[in-house]
Amino acid sequence: MKKYSLLFMLIFVAALTILTSIPALAATSDEVRTFGSTDERNRDNSVIGRVLYLRYVHEAGGASFSQPLILDGGHWGGDLNDKQVVITVEKNRLNGYTMCDLLSGELLDQNTKTVEPDWSIQLSGPAPTKSHPTFYETPDGRKYIFIGAYGPYLDIVDITDLKNVHLYRKVDLINTTDVTSAPLIMDWNNHMVVVATSGNTAKVVLLVDPLKNSEESGTAYIDAGSGRTSSSPAPLDLDGDGKYESFAVGLDQGTNRGELQICNLNSILGIDRNGRVEQISQDAEIAIPISGGLVGSFSMDKNVLYFGDCRSQVYGYDALSKKHVLYNGDLKGTFSNRSPALTSSRVYFPAVGRLGEKGSLIAIDRSTGNTEWVKQFLTNAQTAPVVIRSSGGGAGILEGTSRYGGESAYVAMLNPADGTTECAQEIAFVSEIGGTQYASGVSGELAVNRDTMVAATDGGIYIWRLLHTLDLVAEELDTGVNGKAEPGKTYHGKFKIKFNGKIKTDTLFRITAAGVGVLVNGVPVQNLTMNGQPLPLEEYKGVRFPVLTNLEDGMECTIEFDYVATGGQIKIDAFTNLNLGNVKVMWDENTYDNNKIEKTVEGLGYDIKIKLQSDQSVYTSIDGDPTPVQLTATVTRKDDIPGVIGVTGSIKDGFPIDLKLAPGESKKVEYGYPARPGKYTINAEAWPSGADDIYPPDNRDRITITVNNEDFNLDSTIRSGTRR
Numbered sequence: 001m002k003k004y005s006l007l008f009m010l011i012f013v014a015a016l017t018i019l020t021s022i023p024a025l026a027a028t029s030d031e032v033r034t035f036g037s038t039d040e041r042n043r044d045n046s047v048i049g050r051v052l053y054l055r056y057v058h059e060a061g062g063a064s065f066s067q068p069l070i071l072d073g074g075h076w077g078g079d080l081n082d083k084q085v086v087i088t089v090e091k092n093r094l095n096g097y098t099m100c101d102l103l104s105g106e107l108l109d110q111n112t113k114t115v116e117p118d119w120s121i122q123l124s125g126p127a128p129t130k131s132h133p134t135f136y137e138t139p140d141g142r143k144y145i146f147i148g149a150y151g152p153y154l155d156i157v158d159i160t161d162l163k164n165v166h167l168y169r170k171v172d173l174i175n176t177t178d179v180t181s182a183p184l185i186m187d188w189n190n191h192m193v194v195v196a197t198s199g200n201t202a203k204v205v206l207l208v209d210p211l212k213n214s215e216e217s218g219t220a221y222i223d224a225g226s227g228r229t230s231s232s233p234a235p236l237d238l239d240g241d242g243k244y245e246s247f248a249v250g251l252d253q254g255t256n257r258g259e260l261q262i263c264n265l266n267s268i269l270g271i272d273r274n275g276r277v278e279q280i281s282q283d284a285e286i287a288i289p290i291s292g293g294l295v296g297s298f299s300m301d302k303n304v305l306y307f308g309d310c311r312s313q314v315y316g317y318d319a320l321s322k323k324h325v326l327y328n329g330d331l332k333g334t335f336s337n338r339s340p341a342l343t344s345s346r347v348y349f350p351a352v353g354r355l356g357e358k359g360s361l362i363a364i365d366r367s368t369g370n371t372e373w374v375k376q377f378l379t380n381a382q383t384a385p386v387v388i389r390s391s392g393g394g395a396g397i398l399e400g401t402s403r404y405g406g407e408s409a410y411v412a413m414l415n416p417a418d419g420t421t422e423c424a425q426e427i428a429f430v431s432e433i434g435g436t437q438y439a440s441g442v443s444g445e446l447a448v449n450r451d452t453m454v455a456a457t458d459g460g461i462y463i464w465r466l467l468h469t470l471d472l473v474a475e476e477l478d479t480g481v482n483g484k485a486e487p488g489k490t491y492h493g494k495f496k497i498k499f500n501g502k503i504k505t506d507t508l509f510r511i512t513a514a515g516v517g518v519l520v521n522g523v524p525v526q527n528l529t530m531n532g533q534p535l536p537l538e539e540y541k542g543v544r545f546p547v548l549t550n551l552e553d554g555m556e557c558t559i560e561f562d563y564v565a566t567g568g569q570i571k572i573d574a575f576t577n578l579n580l581g582n583v584k585v586m587w588d589e590n591t592y593d594n595n596k597i598e599k600t601v602e603g604l605g606y607d608i609k610i611k612l613q614s615d616q617s618v619y620t621s622i623d624g625d626p627t628p629v630q631l632t633a634t635v636t637r638k639d640d641i642p643g644v645i646g647v648t649g650s651i652k653d654g655f656p657i658d659l660k661l662a663p664g665e666s667k668k669v670e671y672g673y674p675a676r677p678g679k680y681t682i683n684a685e686a687w688p689s690g691a692d693d694i695y696p697p698d699n700r701d702r703i704t705i706t707v708n709n710e711d712f713n714l715d716s717t718i719r720s721g722t723r724r
Helices: 007-018
Strands: 044-046 052-058 069-072 084-090 093-099 119-122 134-137 143-149 153-158 166-172 184-188 191-197 203-208 218-223 234-236 246-252 258-264 269-271 277-279 286-290 299-301 304-308 314-318 323-328 346-351 360-365 371-376 386-389 395-400 410-414 421-426 446-449 452-457 460-466 472-478 490-499 513-520 537-540 543-549 556-564 570-576 596-601 608-614 618-622 627-637 645-651 655-661 666-675 678-688 700-710
Touching: 044 446, 052 093, 069 446, 084 452, 084 460, 093 460, 119 166, 134 184, 184 234, 191 246, 218 277, 234 299, 304 346, 314 346, 323 346, 323 360, 360 395, 386 446, 395 446, 395 452, 472 570, 472 596, 490 513, 490 570, 513 537, 513 556, 556 570, 608 645, 608 678, 608 700, 618 627, 627 645, 627 655, 627 678, 627 700, 655 666, 655 678
Parallel strands: 044 386, 618 700
Antiparallel strands: 052 460, 069 084, 084 093, 093 119, 134 143, 143 153, 153 166, 184 191, 191 203, 203 218, 234 246, 246 258, 258 286, 269 277, 299 304, 304 314, 314 323, 346 360, 360 371, 386 395, 395 410, 410 421, 446 452, 452 460, 472 490, 490 556, 513 543, 513 570, 537 543, 570 596, 608 627, 627 666, 645 655, 645 678, 678 700
């Protein structure tokens, strides 16, 4: 029996809120439409919510070496609005999954479920493809996936109707062995041009208008020289007119040699006299040599390309000025065939490592080229890294690792500040094939966007869902007091709770209960009601407390409560879903700042004063014997609140004071005790019973008395004499 760890879900609550924020480029991607999310392949993605929950696994599809796509259901409209469509490549099939249920509620008790694709189509070729799919939508709303298939094929799959997905066209590419890249789709002179590298040859393929009939479409090739091309092409706008008519590709010529090549469609293609596209050249416009094979792909910021070679040397090249702007060789010598992620301040590059070696992820400062940190893994750093940003402003770096020997594969999230591991999800199952020579563990790539995260592994597809935004709000607290509260009087208070859950009411998981509480001077109120009925109690984490039930998006509830006023100030806290009093947090929220409302009520307040007196301040003891000391405590009620109240207190060592006083009334308490010679300080205090006093300084008093000693000696001599 396979087990799926929930560790990722639990720790992501903290990780996405406390991790260091990192600067983004102009905008993070709104979908994952191709390898690296967009054609710029920066892998910088935003999510909604804070908890990633491992929701679905599909093992039956087998190994995946490709980039999963996460598309907005709005492309199709109707029931798919606000939903997401996940597209994966598993073995040699293109599969689609519709993410229908937005997650809510406490998911700890929910099991990960096996899921089957909503649709699946066989790709061309006799073996699993290692190409990455690219999504394309035409101006008239037709939707396609372009993907290389094993062998000399590029498949175009029509996904316009998700109930009728079909292979639109299989293109047989000459001089191509295995398209391992993501096709780049460009617009040139109102013609579609699909650019793909060819795998184990040095050809770059250009498909012109492949969606048109065979008479109107065609194929051109660029000869990159000796070696092989496997990188996904990167679009460039070198003349600044907003038209991306150039592109970059990498040439792998072995361990110590490679080239960055930049091609311009205007130099390669032309229009003949009949208005048809023709090839006029096969040569790259720029070829920049580097000291390692350029196997992986690029991340881009405008016309600056960031990439690494097969020896983990990392480069930045400005294609407009034709200058290198970054080089880092701190991990030089470690094998890599993966691509970087990019933010406005950093390059994150995976130094993969060969089979059995420990790979690393390096963070490089874009402005200096200096290494900021290096994170080493127990196995290969298998995937391109992904930047993940939460709606609360936190961020993390995701990296997938390989499985080797006794070490498991993981999806790890790193703190961008220092590269430390914040959490990691073990890829718990072991595939029947135990990995391949090409890749094991997280054998494909990672995709994250909005509600969903997907990992392509050698044993199937992992799909995480994000717990959608929950927002419970406490507001409009009415204490029931007009003016000042009268001590001992019962008041009726109320407040409102609103649930802005953004959760579909028909979703599989719904919020079923949320804790509610009221504290009066820190003490929980027990009689909470709604619509005249007591709130039910629910046990959670060993504690029973009042809860709201059957919450729905937009629901508004009024909670009522009674409390008895004490003298002086009364602090009232009304709240929901917070760890206060005996209530516990049951649901994760984006913010807890609006979960509590508080007010302070001024009470009329009882005012008791005690005055301690003695008829003399100095007493005399004869020969050290005890002498009676007599004290009088005058207790006065200074306030004018109607009614008789109890007043309690003590004199000296616990001699009790227990009185009943009306407003303005004073009573005396006599106290005496025997005292030997010495100096004594006697304390007394008096307080209103069961209530605070509004002026505590005169609730206590003290007096000092002195007992002096006097010796009494009798004359022992007896005299006699004559009376004269």
